Amino acid sequence: MEGYRQKGALLQGVKLDGGGILRIEKNFVNVELPSDLPDDNPDNRILKVCMGLADTAKDSQVILVIKDIVLRLKAQILGMKAEDFEKNGFQMMMHNILAEQKYIFLRI
Numbered sequence: 001m002e003g004y005r006q007k008g009a010l011l012q013g014v015k016l017d018g019g020g021i022l023r024i025e026k027n028f029v030n031v032e033l034p035s036d037l038p039d040d041n042p043d044n045r046i047l048k049v050c051m052g053l054a055d056t057a058k059d060s061q062v063i064l065v066i067k068d069i070v071l072r073l074k075a076q077i078l079g080m081k082a083e084d085f086e087k088n089g090f091q092m093m094m095h096n097i098l099a100e101q102k103y104i105f106l107r108i
Contacts, residue, residue, distance in 0.1 A: 028052025033078075043071045050080050 004022050008014040013023035031048040038044060046064070054062040064075045064082040075082035 025049050025053055031055070037074070043068070043074065046071065047074060047078060047080070050075065051078065054080065 004010065004014050004016075010022065010024040013021040015021055028049045028051070031052045033039075033044055033048060033051070037047065039048075046066075050062050050064050061081060064072070064080060065085050066072060066082065067085045069084075072082035072084065
């Protein structure tokens with residue numbers, strides 16, 4: 001991640017060599033989650049961002065990449081794609097996903 005951070009502002013998005021954009025999003029506070037997922041839980045805030053990205057980037061797929069199995073399960077229940085973060089396979093995964101111009105939300 002440090003290498004991408006040095007290329008530019010991740011909040012605005014960094015263009016990648018193979019195509020696509022890596023962007024970290026911090027907004028989407030008005031996205032509604034089911035009532036059993038309270039806003040004061042940091043994991044649920046991440047889910048709100050993913051849902052907000054999916055709503056605004058309808059032509060792209062949003063994938064939550066995270067080690068937290070509980071958060072991956074919550075994402076799946078809400079109909080979002082979620083994958084495990086594997087340190088050794090991170091660069092290859094980034095290349096494969098971003099080459100197809102998909103957005104990714106990362107929590108590291």
